Amino acid sequence: MHIGVPKETQAGETRVAATPETIKKLISQGHSVTVAAGAGLSASVADEAYAAAGANLASQEAALAADIVLKVVAPSAAELEHIKPQAVVVGMLNPFCNATIAALNARQVTAFALEAAPRTSRAQSLDVLSSQANIAGYKAVLLAANHYPRFMPMLMTAAGTVKAARILILGAGVAGLQAIATAKRLGAVIEASDVRPAVKEQIESLGAKFVDVPFITDEERECAEGVGGYARPMPASWMERQAQAVHERAKQADIVITTALIPGRKAPVLLQAATVEAMKPGSVVIDLAAAQGGNCPLTVADQVVNHNGVTIVGHTNLAALVPADASALYARNVLDFLKLVIAEDAQFKLNLDDDIVAACLMCHAGEVVRNNA
DSSP, X not given: OEEEEOOOOSTTOOOOSXXXXXXXXXXXXXXXXXXXXXXXXGGTOOHHHHHHHTOEEEOHXXXXXXXXXXXXXXXXXXXXXXXXXXXXXXXXXXXXXXXXXXXXXXXXXXXXXXXXXXXXXXXXXXXXXXXXXXXXXXXXXXXXXXXXXXXXXXXXXXXXXXXXXXXXEEOOSHHHHXXXXXXXXXXXXXXXXXXXXXXXXXXXXXXXEEOOOOOOSHHHHHHHTOBTTBOOOOOHHHHHHHHHHHHHHHHHOSEEEEOOOOTTSOOOOOSOHHHHHHSOXXXXXXXXXXXXXXXXXXXXXXXXXXXXXXXXXXXXXXXXXXXXXXXXXXXXXXXXXXXXXXXXXXXXXXXXXXXXXXHHEEEEXXXXXXXXX
């Protein structure tokens, strides 16, 4: 089949959906690949590298006109005009956005949103959320170090001893755990909190202290178990106790990194405005949930703001700040997904008996398959 890799046009998006490594494998499977000129430049991949891998370099329009179009984010209205009906679009298409699904369906394309893949061991190799969250957790700590006006590690110098930075990490999913590991390497003292008691062991194994907020009711225990590897909204009673625990620790912390997301919902508020006002001048807040409303009500998406001496960083696409590795990991995720929808004769096949394919399918043959309430 003819596979196209266009250049991403969304503001701030530096990643690319295929790399020379994955293109080589696609060509060896019998496909032809067209890459838009300059598609990988922001991710440090030169056009010559794509050409050496066997790809055809062409215009953006030619890449979008392929049978299968590989995207990082959902195509814009202008891009959709160049995607032909009956084409297959694969990418992080935002499965919770009905408007995006409707626009793709209006174009009569078959669209797969990789974020919707189930959290199962079989789907691990194509789990785009985990691969990109890993990068976000790493970059969050480096951003914090950049904005923090002091050292991260404890230093003993001729002029005296400098204390290590105290970091509080809220949410211990993939991003949170990577943030703990990265902060530990930089010599910080770390505390971390999560609604799921099962992650306590993981947090402590990375050298952080677990902030324990006990469960009192059966409802709280049930919600804490989560669904499909994701956290569920917690009852108000537990959220109040958690807010108090966070408030006390945040007052002592130098850096707070919040990572809590609930798929398809507004991000839960974990760091109250009153807590930020009680933090020390020079403290830093990195809000990884800024794109979904933020874990802190003072966060402003894609801006760095200063509130009473506390720096609040609201980048909405941290993975795009590490574009080379983010693209490499994402491209491998895409390649593994394509194995499920391309038959041995190198033609597209739609096997809805496959739970991963069925979960990722947004629309097909003029019908919306995924309906969000």
